[in-house]
Amino acid sequence: xxxxxxxxxxxxxxxxxxxxxxxxxxxxxxxxxxxxxxxxxxxxxxxxxxxxxxxxxxxxxxxxxxxxxxxxxxxxxxxxxxxxxxxxxxxxxxxxxxxxxxxxxxxxxxxxxxxxxxxxxxxxxxxxxxxxxxxxxxxxxxxxxxxxxxxxxxxxxxxxxxxxxxxxxxxxxxxxxxxxxxxxxxxxxxxxxxxxxxxxxxxxxxxxxxxxxxxxxxxxxxxxxxxxxxxxxxxxxxxxxxxxxxxxxxxxxxxxxxxxxxxxxxxxxxxxxxxxxxxxxxxxxxxxxxxxx
Amino acid sequence: xxxxxxxxxxxxxxxxxxxxxxxxxxxxxxxxxxxxxxxxxxxxxxxxxxxxxxxxxxxxxxxxxxxxxxxxxxxxxxxxxxxxxxxxxxxxxxxxxxxxxxxxxxxxxxxxxxxxxxxxxxxxxxxxxxxxxxxxxxxxxxxxxxxxxxxxxxxxxxxxxxxxxxxxxxxxxxxxxxxxxxxxxxxxxxxxxxxxxxxxxxxxxxxxxxxxxxxxxxxxxxxxxxxxxxxxxxxxxxxxxxxxxxxxxxxxxxxxxxxxxxxxxxxxx
Numbered sequence: 001x002x003x004x005x006x007x008x009x010x011x012x013x014x015x016x017x018x019x020x021x022x023x024x025x026x027x028x029x030x031x032x033x034x035x036x037x038x039x040x041x042x043x044x045x046x047x048x049x050x051x052x053x054x055x056x057x058x059x060x061x062x063x064x065x066x067x068x069x070x071x072x073x074x075x076x077x078x079x080x081x082x083x084x085x086x087x088x089x090x091x092x093x094x095x096x097x098x099x100x101x102x103x104x105x106x107x108x109x110x111x112x113x114x115x116x117x118x119x120x121x122x123x124x125x126x127x128x129x130x131x132x133x134x135x136x137x138x139x140x141x142x143x144x145x146x147x148x149x150x151x152x153x154x155x156x157x158x159x160x161x162x163x164x165x166x167x168x169x170x171x172x173x174x175x176x177x178x179x180x181x182x183x184x185x186x187x188x189x190x191x192x193x194x195x196x197x198x199x200x201x202x203x204x205x206x207x208x209x210x211x212x213x214x215x216x217x218x219x220x221x222x223x224x225x226x227x228x229x230x231x232x233x234x235x236x237x238x239x240x241x242x243x244x245x246x247x248x249x250x251x252x253x254x255x256x257x258x259x260x261x262x263x264x265x266x267x268x269x270x271x272x273x274x275x276x277x278x279x280x281x282x283x284x285x286x287x288x289x290x291x292x293x
Numbered sequence: 294x295x296x297x298x299x300x301x302x303x304x305x306x307x308x309x310x311x312x313x314x315x316x317x318x319x320x321x322x323x324x325x326x327x328x329x330x331x332x333x334x335x336x337x338x339x340x341x342x343x344x345x346x347x348x349x350x351x352x353x354x355x356x357x358x359x360x361x362x363x364x365x366x367x368x369x370x371x372x373x374x375x376x377x378x379x380x381x382x383x384x385x386x387x388x389x390x391x392x393x394x395x396x397x398x399x400x401x402x403x404x405x406x407x408x409x410x411x412x413x414x415x416x417x418x419x420x421x422x423x424x425x426x427x428x429x430x431x432x433x434x435x436x437x438x439x440x441x442x443x444x445x446x447x448x449x450x451x452x453x454x455x456x457x458x459x460x461x462x463x464x465x466x467x468x469x470x471x472x473x474x475x476x477x478x479x480x481x482x483x484x485x486x487x488x489x490x491x492x493x494x495x496x497x498x499x500x501x502x503x504x505x506x507x508x509x510x511x512x513x514x515x516x517x518x519x520x521x522x523x524x525x526x527x528x529x530x531x532x533x534x535x536x537x538x539x540x541x542x543x544x545x546x547x548x549x550x551x552x553x554x555x556x557x558x559x560x561x562x
Contacts, residue, residue: 190388192384192386192388193388193390195358196382196384196388197401197405198358198376199356199357199358199376199380199382200376200401200402200405200449200453201376201378201402201405201406202405206405211390214390214392289392291391291392291393291433291435293435293436
């Protein structure tokens with residue numbers, strides 16, 4: 001069968017939601033758009049994207065459930081959406097959930113807050129001061145280019161298997177993107193804006209806090225996004241190595257006991273935490289950047 | 294060239310020399326060789342010259358951001374070593390903080406000086422009224438046209454009530470029509486505000502239209518002042534003055550000077 005240019009919008013060969021592909025309907029007036037073109041515009045709309053996204057997730061979950069019920073591999077190995085839900089319900093009604101979530105949550109909170117403060121302060125120092133930049137450069141280069149997670153066992157020796165070693169690992173993972181992005185943001189600030197404020201009498205503190213930092217918001221937020229991913233990674237790995245509670249500990253013990261369903265509960269918990277943190281960052285960013293068109 | 298004592302002069306520049314060190318070169322680059330001039334009270338003096346004649350260096354030095362190698366600069370009798378509080382600068386680019394409202398941008402020098410919020414909003418509002426932007430006080434800079442942004446730039450320079458206004462090619466980035474409107478606007482504001490000022494530009498007709506005196510700088514490097522032209526027209530001047538033959542004659546006379554090459558000028562500074 002040879003492809004000839006399709007005569008009507010009804011039987012098109014390629015599956016595409018892009019309205020611009022559909023040049024036959026483009027010639028028509030808007031209100032007489034073909035069904036396919038109308039679907040295309042809907043699919044690009046906010047609601048349309050949500051619906052299609054949800055549908056595709058449900059499709060994958062259904063496929064997983066069907067695969068599990070075919071018993072090609074043992075149910076305890078493959079796990080299944082329903083199995084994960086059952087295990088999740090059991091886990092979240094037990095006392096373990098609160099203990100694990102509070103442990104991991106506090107580790108992330110403390111580790112991330114310290115990273116944020118230290119990262120921005122060091123980033124400002126490095127981004128505005130050549131001496132600081134030269135002094136910190138070797139450490140940052142070395143630590144940033146190496147897999148810092150390799151230091152986690154060392155921190156267990158130094159800080160024990162409690163919360164302190166996790167906070168240390170999280171800090172070491174999360175602080176670098178914040179330092180580097182803050183410094184890069186400050187370095188690229190419009191120097192004429194700085195000159196303008198100095199002409200109107202600004203001192204160094206005003207220049208840094210009222211001109212340079214606000215100018216660097218997009219760059220700092222990009223660093224914070226990376227830092228969240230790194231912080232979660234640090235938390236999980238640190239808990240895998242040595243711990244008595246936490247979501248990483250949950251994953252580790254579920255794995256040791258071949259409780260695949262429970263293991264997925266841990267994984268999804270972390271994934272959801274990551275999503276929540278990312279949307280929190282987006283909210284803060286929107287608030288800081290509300291002047292943007 | 295009239296060079297008197299610095300007493301009571303809003304701006305006095307004496308044998309000013311500006312040099313830069315360029316990476317990889319031993320000899321410093323001489324931008325301005327030896328320049329002397331005054332701005333008298335209530336006077337608007339324009340400085341014109343070909344591109345690369347050291348106008349920007351002059352602005353940097355007078356504003357106190359660029360150190361100068363020789364001579365001296367006085368703004369209201371104080372020697373300039375750092376930015377002077379008696380100087381208001383209107384920049385070539387509007388340089389507004391995009392995350393601050395128009396009102397907050399106008400008030401920035403008052404914010405820096407920790408003037409109480411109410412007072413600084415009142416004063417900024419008065420400036421916005423003068424430049425005709427009261428209705429835009431709560432807008433953000435990106436919502437304004439280029440001409441309006443330059444009005445904010447002007448209002449910001451005036452809000453601190455400086456004795457001297459330094460205008461650094463403020464209309465260079467505007468289209469021809471907006472530029473003429475802004476020149477006329479500045480003419481009105483100038484009469485209202487009663488400041489002394491230095492207007493840097495490469496547009497000769499702009500200089501002749503706005504200024505009481507036009508100083509001509511030679512081509513760089515090592516620029517000097519090569520001429521001073523008094524502009525006799527009465528204020529307020531209307532835009533159609535630019536179409537008069539006397540106006541054109543003055544513009545042509547200055548134009549001839551600006552076109553001279555550096556080696557045709559000599560060193561009579």
